[in-house]
Every structure is written in C-alpha cells, then in structure tokens.
Amino acid sequence: MTTTAKVNIWTPGDWNAYFGFGTNILVNLLVLTGLLRFVLKMPDEIVFGRILPATGLMLFLSTVYYAWLAYKLAKETGRDDVCALPSGISVPHMFVVVFVIMLPISLSSGDPIKGWEAGLAWVFIQSFVLMVGGFIAPFIRKVTPRAALLGTLAGVSIAFISLRPALEMFMTPVVGVVCFAIILASWFGGVRYFKGVPAGLVAIAVGTLIAWGSTAMGLNYGGMSLENVTASFANFGFSFPIPAIGHVFSGFEFLGVILVTAIPFGIYDLVEAMDNVESAAAGGDSYPTTRVLTADGVVSLVGCMMGNPFINAVYIGHPGWKSMGGRIGYSAATGCTVLVLSWLGIIALMASLIPVVAISPILLYIGMLIGAQAFQETPRSHAPAIILALMPNLAAWGKLQIDNALGAAGTSAATLGLDKLGKVGVLYHGLEVLGGGAILGGLMLGAIAAFIIERKLVKAAMFALAAAACTFVGLMHGEAIGFAQSLPVTFSYLAVAGILFVSAKYAEIVPASAETH
Numbered sequence: 393m394t395t396t397a398k399v400n401i402w403t404p405g406d407w408n409a410y411f412g413f414g415t416n417i418l419v420n421l422l423v424l425t426g427l428l429r430f431v432l433k434m435p436d437e438i439v440f441g442r443i444l445p446a447t448g449l450m451l452f453l454s455t456v457y458y459a460w461l462a463y464k465l466a467k468e469t470g471r472d473d474v475c476a477l478p479s480g481i482s483v484p485h486m487f488v489v490v491f492v493i494m495l496p497i498s499l500s501s502g503d504p505i506k507g508w509e510a511g512l513a514w515v516f517i518q519s520f521v522l523m524v525g526g527f528i529a530p531f532i533r534k535v536t537p538r539a540a541l542l543g544t545l546a547g548v549s550i551a552f553i554s555l556r557p558a559l560e561m562f563m564t565p566v567v568g569v570v571c572f573a574i575i576l577a578s579w580f581g582g583v584r585y586f587k588g589v590p591a592g593l594v595a596i597a598v599g600t601l602i603a604w605g606s607t608a609m610g611l612n613y614g615g616m617s618l619e620n621v622t623a624s625f626a627n628f629g630f631s632f633p634i635p636a637i638g639h640v641f642s643g644f645e646f647l648g649v650i651l652v653t654a655i656p657f658g659i660y661d662l663v664e665a666m667d668n669v670e671s672a673a674a675g676g677d678s679y680p681t682t683r684v685l686t687a688d689g690v691v692s693l694v695g696c697m698m699g700n701p702f703i704n705a706v707y708i709g710h711p712g713w714k715s716m717g718g719r720i721g722y723s724a725a726t727g728c729t730v731l732v733l734s735w736l737g738i739i740a741l742m743a744s745l746i747p748v749v750a751i752s753p754i755l756l757y758i759g760m761l762i763g764a765q766a767f768q769e770t771p772r773s774h775a776p777a778i779i780l781a782l783m784p785n786l787a788a789w790g791k792l793q794i795d796n797a798l799g800a801a802g803t804s805a806a807t808l809g810l811d812k813l814g815k816v817g818v819l820y821h822g823l824e825v826l827g828g829g830a831i832l833g834g835l836m837l838g839a840i841a842a843f844i845i846e847r848k849l850v851k852a853a854m855f856a857l858a859a860a861a862c863t864f865v866g867l868m869h870g871e872a873i874g875f876a877q878s879l880p881v882t883f884s885y886l887a888v889a890g891i892l893f894v895s896a897k898y899a900e901i902v903p904a905s906a907e908t909h
Contacts, residue, residue, distance in 0.1 A: 399466045404588065405717015406725070408579075409475075411592035413713055414726045415751045416758070417451065417480050421730070422743045424481065424702060427490045434504045436627060440737050442699040443508070445633040447481070448734025450695030454479045454704050455727030457687055461679060462720045474677055475714035476723035477668070477684065482661065482705035483552065489514055489701060497646055505639075506646075511701025512636060513643030514650045518703050519693035521658025522665075526685030533666045533681055535851075536835065537842035539766070539774035542674065543781025544834030545667040546766035549708060550782065551789035554759030557752035564749045566613050567602050571595040572753035579716050579757060591716075592754055599750025614747030624740040631735055636699035651873070661688065663831045665706050671762065672710040674769040712761040773904070774842050781838030788827030794820060825881060829868035833859075836868065840888070847904045853892035860885035 421444070428434040428443060455476075462476035489511050498507030533541070561568025577583040578591030585594045603614030643650070665688060669681050684706055692704045713722065733739050766778045794813075798804050805813060805820045813820045826833070836859040843852035862868045863885060866877035895901070 399463055400472060400719065401463070402721035402725075403472075403717065403719045406719055406722040407588075408590040408592060408716040409713040409718025409722035410725050411590045411596070412716060412754050412758075413478055413709075413718070413722055414729055415592060415596060415754055416478075416707075416709075417726055417730055418733075418739075418742060418746075419748060419751050419755070420481050420483060420486070421447070421734070421739055422748065424486055424490075425739060425743065427486070431490060432494055432498055432504050432507055434508065438505070438508065440627045440629075440740070441631045442634070442636065443701065444734040444737075444739060445631045446636070446695055446698035446700035447702060448731045449633050449698055450691055450700050450702075450704055451480055451734075452727040452731040453694060454687070454691045455723045455730075457691065458706075459720050459724035459727075461683070461687075462677070462723070465677060465679065466720065472719075473714070474720065475672075475675070475710060475718050476720050477672055477677075477679060478707035478709050478713055478723065479688070479704060480707055481702045482664075485518075485661075485703045485705070489703075493646075493650060494701065497649070506642075508701060509639045509643035510646045510650060511643070512640040512696045512699070513646065514654050515692055515696035515701055515703050516640055516643075517650060517654040518658040518661065519689045519696065521654070522661055522689030522692065523686050525658065525662040526682045526689065529662055529666050529681045529685050532663075533670060536666075536839050537770075537774070537777070537846075538670060538674065539770040539777045539842040540781055540835045540838030541667045541670040542766040542769060543778035543838040544663070544785065544831055545671060545708060546763045546778060547782040547785030547834050548664070548667075548831065549759045549762035551785040553708065554756050554763070555789065557755040557759070560749050560752045561756065564613055564747075566606070567599045567747060568749045568752055570602065571599040571750050572756065574598060575753050575757055595753060596746060596750050600746055603747040603750065614749055616745075616747060620744040621741070624744040627737040627740040629737050631737065633698040633735075635697060637697055639699065640696060661685075661703065661705055663835055664708075667831075667835075668706045668708055668710065671708070671765060674765060675711040675714055677710070677714070708762055709758040711765050712758040715761065773845050777838045777841035777845060780841045781834040784826055784830035784833035784837065786827075787823045788830040791820070791823040791827050794818065794823070825869050825878065828870045828878070829862070829866075832862060833868045836862065844892070845904065847901055849892045849896035849901070853889040853896065856885050856889035856892060860889065 424447070425439060425444065428439045429436065434443070458477045458479050462474050466472065466474040493514050494507035494511045497510045498504045501507070561572055574585075574595040575591050578585060585591060599614070603616045606613035607616045662685060665685050666681060669679055669684055672679055688704050688706060695702070695704060733742065767775060770778065794805060798808065810820050836855055839855040840852045840859070843849070843855065859868065860882050863870065863878050863882045865875060866873045868878075869881045870877040
C-alpha cells in the first residue's frame, strides 16, 4: 500500500537510540584509533589527518543512506514505527585487517604506511565482492530457514558482542554493573529517568562521574587521568578527507596476501548482511537485500578511496534500537555527529573523558536482544537448530582467546604442541576446524538441522552438498582459500547428504507434529 502520510523524521525514542547507537559507534572509533596508534604505530598525522576523516565520511554516507531507506519504507507503508538499519565499521573485520593484513606488512616492510596501503587495497577488493554478492543474496535468503540466519547471528552476538562487554563490566563492577542496572531498568523495565532523559545518556553520565570521582579519591576505576585529557588537545584541528587513490593501488603490491582473506571475508559480509536484514524483517521492517549489500559495497569503496582501511557493514542490533524507540532520525543524527567528531579531531578528547566500561553495558544489552530474537522469531521446534548454529562462532571465539593468550606469551599453539593442549582438555584443532568460516558454517549447520526437523530431508541434503562445496574451497572449516581444503570435513558433509537423500527416498519418516510459533 502506498500512502502520502506524513513521516516523522525524529521521535522522542530517537534520543534513546541516538545515544545508544552513537556510543556504540564511538566505542568502535576509539578502539580503531588505539589499534592504529599503538599497535600499528601509525603517525598521528595519518590517523587524525587522513584515516579518521575518511572513516567519518564513510559512516556519514552510510547512516544517512539507511535513514533515507527507512524514510522511504515508512512513506510506502504508512507506518510510524519503521526503524532505520544500523550500520558502521565491521568490528570483526577491523581486527582482521589490522592483525592479519596491516600489522604483518608493517612489520615486514618496517613502514606502517605500507600496512595502511595494504588495508586500503583489502577494502577495495571486498567492496566489489559485496556489490556483486548483493544480487545473489535475495535468493540465498529466500531458500534459507530463518532459524539458520538468526541462529548464526545469535552466535556472533553472544561471542563477539556480548562476552567482551560482560567481562569488562565485571572487571570494573563499580562502574559497569551500576551502568548496566540503569540500562536494564529503563530498556527492559520501563523506568523513565529525569523527565525522559535517555537511559543511555544517564548510564554514561553516571559511569563517567563514578570513574572521575574514583580517580579523585585515588581508586582509579575506569583509568581516567588529567594527563590524558591534556594530551588529547594536541589532536584538535579541522581535517578534511582527501583522495588516497595512489595509496590504494600501491597496496596491490601485496595482492597475494590480501586475496587470501579479502574474498572469504567479503562472503562473510554477504552472509552477515543477509542475517541482519532478516533480523530487521523479523522485527517488522523489510528492507531490500540487494540495495543494502550494494550500498555497503559502494560506501566502503568511497571510504577506502579517501583513505579509510575499514569496511562498512549493516550492523547487528536493529531490534534493540527499535525496541528503545529508534525510528529514522537516530541514524542520520549519528552520522552527522561522527562527521563532526572525526573532522575536528574531537575523538581523542572523548576517549580521555569517557570510560569505555560505562559504554559496555549498551553493547551487552544489544547482544542480549539479538540472542533472544533467534528463539522468539522462529518455531519452537527449531531451537536445536539455533543451538547448532551458535557453535561455530563460539568455537571461533575460543580459538581467538587461546591465540591471543599464547601470542602474548611469545608462542603459539603449533609451537606449544596440539597434543599438550589436548592433554589439558583444550581441543585446539577442533576449535580451529569448527570455527573456520564461522558465519557461513553456522548458517549451513543451522539450515541442515532446521530442514531435518521439518522432515524436509532433500532440502537438508542440498544444504549439506553446499556445505561440502564451501568447505572444499576453504570458505568453511579452514583458514585458506583454495581447492581440496579440509578434505575430511568435505567428505563428511557428502556423507551427510548421501544419508539424507537415501532416507528421503527409502526410509519411513514420522510426520513432524504441528508447531506453535
């Protein structure tokens, strides 16, 4: 139904979503700034003068576009509850491009600028994978059970969104747990603060006051210091993004290293974006998958051509922002704010004033909603499929923790010996295989299980064959693209497909009971 009803660009609930989503984006900007400055040893003039202004431009274009897409949907449907898709820097990719691409090249060349150029080339390739993939994504979304799409998303939510904030909160509970209580009471319990002041802003303000108060008393909860605030003023100044096309193509010097991860992570983006579009549809807002993926690719391409080595992605969390009242304006307002912060060099000051642990509870809240949605928006009988879809991301998280811990100790799992790890109950190789290509792996396992539960064995077998093909070329259960990868797992999926085909043709199948949704 098309309507000419007036659409409200801003509603009171947009304040909640603005402060919640805005702080989410701010946290990611603060983290990537730290990675660039302290891990890659990138000069401040590149970080604050080139990369952050380009990143701000990309985020502005992305958030304004998705606000426009939400406005168009609201106009077409006549609904006043349409919520814009959240978007921003892809957090998993942020760490991958830094530690897998930029850092090794920076160290081997002795030049962090070379690492930056390799990161730009990495995003350049991924952008085209996204744009091309956008045209096949609607078909994949159509044939894949919702339990598989939302289940693997829940796995990402639990492992890579919820766990770290939860750990940070309980490492500094005086700040983190108190802020979490403020958020829970409002966003789950309906408590209104101080004439409608957004709960996210209240939590950040209270957390900041506790942190600075503790610093004044010598307790130092949150790591705040006047020295950091003073030092942050050195980065003030207007920095407009300028083209970095020459740097992008200089990065193609490292094309062999880049392709190994750029293609599989481009496919990761494809699947993740489909999951997030499905999540929004489950929440009542149906967006065109092709437009979403194409927009992510185009915006990322613009960003990398201006000097930003981080991919843009539709974010997990649409139901969370919608549940707290977010509609259209919160997305565009966040983009405008980021543009100001990044172009004027204010991000360094923000990092010195606000304790990250005061923001962590907002991320945990979003993770809780996404995990819950997988069970709430699918048939009850599909719950086992959702649990199976969670597993690859949990395995990937476990492997990452082990790798980081051993790396900090100056060793690795291979150096230490997988047999020694196995003797103390650490099944490292299992984590490595199950967690390889976790997003795609979770989707495939969830789809196979969901179709089996529905007694649609032929469809389950087709997904098993697809899983075998993806594993054979290294997109799942492996760490490298190529032919004849992870052959034991490939043959296992072929065996699963064979069993299901034979069962569908010859076995007696008990009908599935009627399910209550």
